[in-house]
Amino acid sequence: MSLRFEIGDTKDSARRGTLLTPHGPVETPVFMPVGTQATVKGIPQDILEELDVQILLGNTYHLYLRPGIDQVRNLGGLHRFMSWPRAILTDSGGFQVFSLSELRKVTEEGVTFRSHLDGSAHFLSPETATAAQIGLGADVIMAFDECTEYPADASRVRASMEMTLRWAERSKRYFEEHKRKVPWGSAQHSALSGQLNCRSLDSPNQPASGLVACARDDKATGNWQLTTGNCTQALFGIVQGGMDIALRKESAERTIQIDFDGYAIGGLSVGEPRALTREVVESTLEHLPKDKPRYLMGVGTPEEIVEYSKLGFDMMDCVLPTRAARHGLLFTSEGKVSIKQARYAADSGPLDANCTCRVCQRYSRAYLRHLYSANEVLAQVLNTIHNLSFYLDTMRRVRHSI
């Protein structure tokens, strides 16, 4: 077994649940911070733990290029490589390669692209992207899809959707044939972990069998132990279909037929108006199975993560809180604050008087403004901690409201 999704309370369309992964439980609806290159930029992992981050997103494209999949796999997988004992999700690389635009060429077989780092040529396909994600060993991995550009004419959208469906089948087939090769699978287990400290999620006091979760053996040393038993990763399918509601329905239905552990909506926020995004999301959601996790990719603002949680999504991710932090844009209970502004230079108050994060508890707006103006790295560190805290608090409130 790879993943169990337990749904608890519901309220209208919204539901509160728990995603039981091989590396621990994830309370949903959840916002997943983005840790592109095996790090949430600037933030030590223990601070992420303190913020109660339960699942991180890693980018296959970036990790594939640097440090390379073999490197990570040989070091025990992404969890062990970055010393992150909790759950991880990786994207398939499809969207990242899509973003390269001029540097890529798409064929039925897959995508040829040039590295943004050194221009070297690479090839990703449903098989190689899935292999890469098995090598990284995230708890949840994604089928390799084509993100349809916007705008696109009807025939192009259909053709792209059809290819994504064929790629979904190939991803699934490759996954089923190779999923035992995950670095923390039972075969590799003994090499990675000297002492077991696992618990069955079904019966916490029983020896692990079937779905188990990892536990740290010793908080102080930072050591952590991998799961034994019969665990594999979970594979999610991605619904495409551009902005065509009928195609989205068809994509959803045919993706579900392939049978995945969860379903994501991709191909949005590619330049279309926000109202259209919302319309496509809402209509597509109708067609996703209620008993599986539903993941809206690349969303969004604090308002959007609340809104889409209420619609019934369980998982979301976005670079916004971390990227905005690096540009001095901070989210607060009273709206956005651009900390670079001169008006904060003498402001001795906290960034957000309603926030309990370690930044708001200790530092003034004047100090944060100084750090940003002086181009100090601590600006990025503190701003990111606050924005992540704000997003995680927002989702905690959403969960409590359900």
Added chain:
Amino acid sequence: MSLRFEIGDTKDSARRGTLLTPHGPVETPVFMPVGTQATVKGIPQDILEELDVQILLGNTYHLYLRPGIDQVRNLGGLHRFMSWPRAILTDSGGFQVFSLSELRKVTEEGVTFRSHLDGSAHFLSPETATAAQIGLGADVIMAFDECTEYPADASRVRASMEMTLRWAERSKRYFEEHKRKVPWGSAQHSALSGQLNCRSLDSPNQPASGLVACARDDKATGNWQLTTGNCTQALFGIVQGGMDIALRKESAERTIQIDFDGYAIGGLSVGEPRALTREVVESTLEHLPKDKPRYLMGVGTPEEIVEYSKLGFDMMDCVLPTRAARHGLLFTSEGKVSIKQARYAADSGPLDANCTCRVCQRYSRAYLRHLYSANEVLAQVLNTIHNLSFYLDTMRRVRHSI
């Protein structure tokens, strides 16, 4: 009273002591991490506390330019501005202005220089540098000196030394006349702190009077309370005299006549051979009073801070551990590690197996190498934490050996 220096155990020339400052005790010999722009680059203050940093160094030149002295003073001084409740030392700006070389002009009155940020013209003199340091409100401040260039002929070295002595007198005079204006002095006190939580160092259970130290009222909120009573900053004099041992002796004797709270040796590590540095340091040290803190400025490597502690210095500072960290150069119990090297790409071991810092306890060399190669900010954060930890551990061992 401004500072008390208690000497405990001694061993040959070395001594172990405690510097009792208005913001808490500092165990000596001490290495002071450099926090140029009111931040030790990349490191949140609570991590510095966790590392047991007891005193930080701030750079008057940088803070004078940005955010500006008035800004810091109006926000309660540097401690409050950067939320650092423990001791701080500021340099006078003399050495920093000296480093500008082409952008400065020295006269008897002081130094005219252009900002490295925007080219704007500024003037620092013994009076304005002391005023700036009173505005910042560090516990220990430094007389404004001229750092003599190397090499320099005999008449130039004498003339420079004589001017530093005149500047020392002017610094001292200005300080005595204005020292009550420190932002945390009793006059400003009521505006800064609602609730007192001070302790007398003489009688911890008595209401504060005379020399007191600050305590945080609540660790959880990060609030901290300023001292009441009759506290001022301490002013240290700086011995110059180039590489001329006789002039150094004369400079020491005449600086001591002016009467400072402690004495520093400046004007070294300006390009001279290491053996010459050592010779000048050793001979100058002879002439400094044994009952006052002795501060060797701008030193040094891990070996040097041990060596000079054994000679009898009580205080040292250097950008080396923090700057080297940013360049991937790490100090370990087995020597220097350049983490960028490809040999560490697959190294799953800790950076330093003998180190108990949070970096060595959690992350592998392979991960640190990846972060550095991928130009990730977390590389700087983790590398700096480790190097500071290594320096502070080194000094702890030195103190225990005395």
